[in-house]
Amino acid sequence: MCGILFGTCLSSSLHGLLLNIMEDETTKRKKPRSRQRWLTGGIPMFSRSVMYRRTAKYLKKKPIVKKEKKAVERFVVKEVGGEKNGGTRKVPLQKQPRYYPTQEGRRKLKGHRKPFSEHKRRLRPSITPGTVLILLAGVNRGRRVIFLKQLGTGLLLVTGPMKVNGIPMRRVNQRYVIATSTKLDISSVKIPGKLDDAYFKRKKLRTGKRSKNIFDDKKETYEVSDERRADQKSLDAQIIPLVKKEHLLAKYLQNPFSLRTRQYPHKMIF
Amino acid sequence: MPDAEVKILPNFTRFVQVGRVAYIAVGRHRGKLCVIVDIIDQTRALIDGPLSGVRRHAMRLKWLHLTDFVIKISPSARAKTVKKAWQEANIDEKWQSTTWCKKLEAKKRKEAMTDFDRFKLMIAKKKRNAIVEKELTKLKKAAAKAK
Numbered sequence: 277m278c279g280i281l282f283g284t285c286l287s288s289s290l291h292g293l294l295l296n297i298m299e300d301e302t303t304k305r306k307k308p309r310s311r312q313r314w315l316t317g318g319i320p321m322f323s324r325s326v327m328y329r330r331t332a333k334y335l336k337k338k339p340i341v342k343k344e345k346k347a348v349e350r351f352v353v354k355e356v357g358g359e360k361n362g363g364t365r366k367v368p369l370q371k372q373p374r375y376y377p378t379q380e381g382r383r384k385l386k387g388h389r390k391p392f393s394e395h396k397r398r399l400r401p402s403i404t405p406g407t408v409l410i411l412l413a414g415v416n417r418g419r420r421v422i423f424l425k426q427l428g429t430g431l432l433l434v435t436g437p438m439k440v441n442g443i444p445m446r447r448v449n450q451r452y453v454i455a456t457s458t459k460l461d462i463s464s465v466k467i468p469g470k471l472d473d474a475y476f477k478r479k480k481l482r483t484g485k486r487s488k489n490i491f492d493d494k495k496e497t498y499e500v501s502d503e504r505r506a507d508q509k510s511l512d513a514q515i516i517p518l519v520k521k522e523h524l525l526a527k528y529l530q531n532p533f534s535l536r537t538r539q540y541p542h543k544m545i546f
Numbered sequence: 547m548p549d550a551e552v553k554i555l556p557n558f559t560r561f562v563q564v565g566r567v568a569y570i571a572v573g574r575h576r577g578k579l580c581v582i583v584d585i586i587d588q589t590r591a592l593i594d595g596p597l598s599g600v601r602r603h604a605m606r607l608k609w610l611h612l613t614d615f616v617i618k619i620s621p622s623a624r625a626k627t628v629k630k631a632w633q634e635a636n637i638d639e640k641w642q643s644t645t646w647c648k649k650l651e652a653k654k655r656k657e658a659m660t661d662f663d664r665f666k667l668m669i670a671k672k673k674r675n676a677i678v679e680k681e682l683t684k685l686k687k688a689a690a691k692a693k
Contacts, residue, residue, distance in 0.1 A: 410661070458662040528665045546661045 397430040400450060406460040409434060410533045410546070413452040416443055418532040422460060422515065426450075429473045437512040440519060441530045444508055447476045454533075456546045460522070465514045471507065560612035562591060564621045567637055568610035569646075575600045577650070579613070579641060581628055584621045592622070596629040597638070615640060 311330040313321035322330060351366040403409070407423045409432070421434040421443050432450055436443030481496035519526050535541065560566070566582045570593075580595035586604055593610070594602040602625060617631040632638075641647050659667065 408662070454661075456661045458660060524666055524669060525662075527669070528662055531665065533661065543657075544661075545658060 392429075395430070397426065397428075399426050399430075400455060402455040402457075403432070403450065403453070404459060406462040408456045408458040408460070408529070409448070410454040410456060411448060411452065412454060414448075416446075418534060419443055420456075420529045420531070420533060421446075421448075422462070422519075422529070423455075424462070424465075424467055424511075427473050427476075431473070433467070433471060433476075435508075435511060435515065436529065437515045437519065438508050439512055439516055440526050444504075445471065445511060447473070454541075454546050458525075458528070460515075460518055460525070462515065462518060465511075465518070467511065468507065471511075560614065562607060562610075562612065563616065565616045565619045565631075567613045567615040567617060567641075568593065569613055570595075570600065570605070570609060571611045572609040573605070579637065580605075580610075581617060581619065581632065582610070583619065583623060583628065594625055594628050596625045597632055613641070613644075613646070 311322070312327060315321055320327075328334070349369060351368055353364050354367050356363060356365045403423055403426075405423060405425055408420050409423050411417055411419050411421060411434075419436075419441060421436055421441070424433045424435060424445070427433055427447065430450065431447040432453065433445060434443075434448050435445040438444050479498075481498065519529065562582060562585060564582060564584060568580055568582060570576050570578050570580055575595075578595055578598040578600050580593040580598060580600045582591045583594045583602065584592040586592060589607055590604045591607055591610070592602065593605045594600065615635065615637055617628075617635045617637065619628055619631045623631075
């Protein structure tokens with residue numbers, strides 16, 4: 277109420293001032309002064325209609341230009357064959373979508389969440405190339421192997437070596453491994469670059485082709501490729517001499533690890 | 547004092563007395579040697595270990611395991627005096643040569659063994675036992691023959 281009265285009192289005096297300002301285009305204010313006043317609590321003093329007058333919006337009216345709407349062709353009349361069919365059909369040019377997805381677009385991973393391929397790979401500081409590891413899970417649980425390097429997916433590339441304990445070069449998860457403090461110096465060993473995740477990826481045995489009689493089908497078993505054998509041999513040829521240098525290391529790798537009575541892993545130094 | 551007590555308590559040889567070298571078994575200073583400098587009461591003693599890195603303070607008698615060694619100091623002797631008496635008595639060397647000390651060190655070494663060390667130990671034990679077995683069977687045979 278007070279605000280409106282105040283506004284009407286001033287508007288007439290301001291009007292003249294405004295016109296002067298409008299005419300004089302050379303004088304430009306550095307900071308546009310708001311004609312609104314704010315009361316405590318963020319409440320504006322002048323109402324919308326009062327502000328219309330105060331800011332002289334009646335002078336700033338732009339003429340409304342009406343856009344001419346082009347008549348959009350929505351239908352096409354097509355001829356249709358067949359008796360008693362009406363002869364023609366109105367075919368819409370813009371068809372309605374065949375499918376409306378329940379979700380708008382693909383859900384993007386929010387902010388910091390990355391796909392697996394972009395994950396940060398961590399390696400325990402106790403695991404360095406040449407470390408003897410004790411495998412804790414899988415077919416070779418309890419066996420001791422030599423760590424070679426960490427692959428792109430974060431898995432560890434290990435080898436028996438094959439001739440020593442029968443464990444081939446293999447991928448192993450860091451989490452299912454105990455790193456011992458026994459380390460072999462394999463700085464002279466060159467691990468071929470082709471030994472990566474793609475090389476070790478499991479191949480699907482069932483190709484999908486099945487004969488009519490399922491009993492005739494041979495059981496598809498995994499067979500070691502000649503390439504794999506050759507790579508194993510060449511890799512182990514580099515490592516085995518280093519193993520043999522260390523006293524009892526070959527025997528150590530041959531023997532599996534096990535816990536005995538009164539042996540507590542949390543109290544043991546590996 | 548101890549001499550008199552020996553008559554009263556003939557089975558006791560190690561007494562809580564001024565100058566008694568003790569092994570600290572409990573607490574922050576466990577594993578270190580110290581000297582009982584004074585007795586506070588039934589449960590506590592004032593101990594000091596200037597050469598073992600134990601500052602003079604009161605300690606529970608239960609935390610102390612008494613050794614056979616006694617050094618000649620008077621009650622509440624200062625650290626300098628204790629140090630001198632300790633060195634003169636050659637306590638460190640005497641302690642190292644005791645079975646007690648050797649056992650403790652062996653235990654430490656065992657705990658510090660790595661997996662490879664444990665394996666090597668297993669092999670060594672196997673070899674030793676094989677030799678012992680061999681000799682034993684030889685002796686048994688000889689004894690059986692003698693009969």
